[in-house]
Amino acid sequence: MKLKLSFALTLIATALTPAMAADRPHNVILFVPDGMRSEMVTAANAPAMAALRDAGVAFSNSHSVFPTFTTANASVFATGHYLGDTGDFSNTIHTGYQVGPANGSVTPFLENDAVLGDVDEHFSGDYLNQETVMKAARKAGFNTAAVGKLGPTLIFDHTDRSGDSSVIADDPTGSAAGIPLAQWVKDGLAREGLALAAPSRGANGSVGSATVPGTVTANLAQQQWFADLFNKVILKKFKEDDRPFFAVFWSRDPDGSQHNQGDSLNAITPGINGPTALAGIKNADNNLQQIRDTLRALGLEATTDIIVSADHGFSTVSKQSDTSYAARIAYADVPQGFLPPGFLAKDIAHALGQKFWDPDQKNLLLGDAQHAKFSNGLIGDDPLAPRVIVAGNGGSDLIYLPQKTTKAGARALTRKIVDFLLSQDYVSGIFVDSRLGKFKGALSLRDINLEGSAATPRPAMVVNFKSFSFGCALPTTCSVEVADSTLQQGQGMHGSFSRGDTFNFTAANGPSFKQGFVDAAPVSNVDVSRTIAALLGLKIPDTGKLTGRVLTETMPGGAMPKVRTKTISSQPASNGLKTILQYQQVDRSWYFDAAGFPGRTLGLQPWP
Known part of the structure; x- marks a missing residue:
């Protein structure tokens, strides 16, 4: 038994080298305030975020990746890949394929642990086809956890579901549907x-209906x-273990x-600036x-870096x-004249003269x-x-x-x-798989880094919807944005290519970062993972080539990078509409500001 223990300790010591041998890396916490708009962070609305930003690094030019959705950006946080x-x-x-835990749908909603497990299994054990930074940290001997x-x-460590490696705690934790907790976690609880x-x-989960308001509680x-x-x-426990750690807290x-x-x-107003939304920000x-108070009380403040970055x-x-x-x-359940859930699919089916089937109601x-x-x-004669x-x-x-066709x-x-x-007033920008050719009025998926080494099926098109400011x-x-959603007008959504959706809040503070520094260079969620890996001393192999960069300008002695601002425009369609993309570039990393048709996307600057 002693020989086995000695051998195990030797393996751990070996795993900690070289990442922790001479210069022990700082701990890293990634705090994700889901859906936090950058310019809503003020001393009045969010004093803790504002204080962390003002004392550390303020990213004044931050970006989500498009489409600006949660699991998409979680995959970016986790891997450092577009x-x-x-x-x-x-x-x-x-x-x-039909996903069992999604009721057999071929269009599953990925915010579900069982669905993620099923999709992983289908795609050779890892639907992302990339190693995550948390998995790499765990393998290198760091303590790791993701909560929220x-x-x-x-997604941060989705291929290991044992509960004995990274701590994973989310909504179903403690039930048969949740990832198991290690015994030390249960003992600690x-x-x-x-x-x-x-x-x-x-009550926060109450979504309401077209006649009943949703929640008024954070x-x-x-x-x-x-x-x-x-x-x-x-x-x-991480303090007691006296080992460097990487942990994520994802705030709903x-x-x-x-x-x-x-x-x-x-009603459009007050929309997402009413008292309930503000209470969610404060929560x-x-x-x-x-978390910051706990780090201070445990004596971990001086050795822990905190990165705060919203997904969108x-x-x-x-x-x-x-x-x-x-x-x-x-x-029966939609106000007269309003767009119903699934309006795009219904409109396309009508335009093509085809039948319309629902994959989430057994076809x-x-x-x-x-x-x-x-x-x-699903559109066609056969679902x-x-x-x-x-x-x-x-x-x-x-x-x-x-x-499969010609x-x-x-x-x-x-x-x-x-x-x-191109004929619909709710559309603002079309992106088409370059394998299908070029189309007037549309740009390609390649233009927005959606063509790479992905294991999952690539969309033929991405359709962006109209956005504006009230x-x-x-x-x-x-x-404000037109949204293909079950939510009601006046409630909240994201996913568009407006600057309202791409401008997420990002800040950093800790011993590895400059203090009182405003970073005006473009940064995005893709860079967060690469920066965390650098802070932890991890070398992670890349399956694909669409990667972010390490934010070296935020570290002591780091110099500001060269930034290029660019615009791409499609050829105009017969009605004059053209998709325009405005972005910034640092080395090989692209930062997408806004895209769509002129006059239909918030933040898209005038184009000749």
């Missing part, structure tokens, strides 16, 4: 008088349990409260302050269109007065062999052409869909 490599193109994707929102939390299972969201109880687990159990707020808020039923901010910005939902066929039909054939359950759609699949997501949707046939179908999209001093704090 979506063309990770294949997590949006929260809902087409997987190419269901879906993105697991019991010692602190905490429940062994995560509480539900309670996600207080659930997040406090996560914060207590993180601070009183995990950080305390303000995202959850902004999505479901009931302050603005069917996340309180969690960050508790946020917008208020609009459900209005003058051109949509779907909006002209009466539904139910939908009639005129019916809409999709979750905004997804098992559809011509077109639409994965509905919110501020943008994915379109797939799953049938290049000319695929191009002809794409042309029909593109022509239709009028305020800082337009990105009051952005």
